[in-house]
Amino acid sequence: MAKYILFGSYCENAIEKRTPYxxxxxxGLAKQKEEGILITLGPTKDNSKVFGIYExxxxxxxxxxxxxxxxWQNxxxxxxxxxxxxxxx
Incomplete structure (x- = not known):
């Protein structure tokens, strides 16, 4: 299987806005991890970007x-x- 990287951005005030989701x-991430698809995922320290590795x-x-x-949906x-x-x- 191939490996893929994700680079993305968060909205303004993401920490507050993410609460309901x-x-x-x-x-969902835990399920992806259990299935072996998600290797790692997380925000940058300033919470402006997201980085992930998938297989x-x-x-x-x-x-x-x-x-x-x-x-993404919200x-x-x-x-x-x-x-x-x-x-x-």
Whole structure:
């Protein structure tokens, strides 16, 4: 399977705005982790960007997971880019 990286942005005041969606977001990430698709995901310290690493059969699977996430659907994540990644080390 290929590895993919996610780079994305958060909305203004994301910490406050995410509150109603946070548990559903975390539950979805835990499921992806259990299934072996999500390797890691998290915000930058200033909470302006999100970074993630996925392992999946194709990019469409990763994009579907992102676009199904409550943070994307409710405007907490405002944009994203997915790139296939070659892990050198």
């Amino acid at each position: 946070r548990q559903a977001h975390l539950d 999946a059969d194709n990019e469409a699977i990763v994009k579907n997971l992102i676009e199904s996430d409550p943070y 405007g907490i994540w405002t944009d994203y880019e997915v790139k296939e990644w070659i892990q050198a080390f």
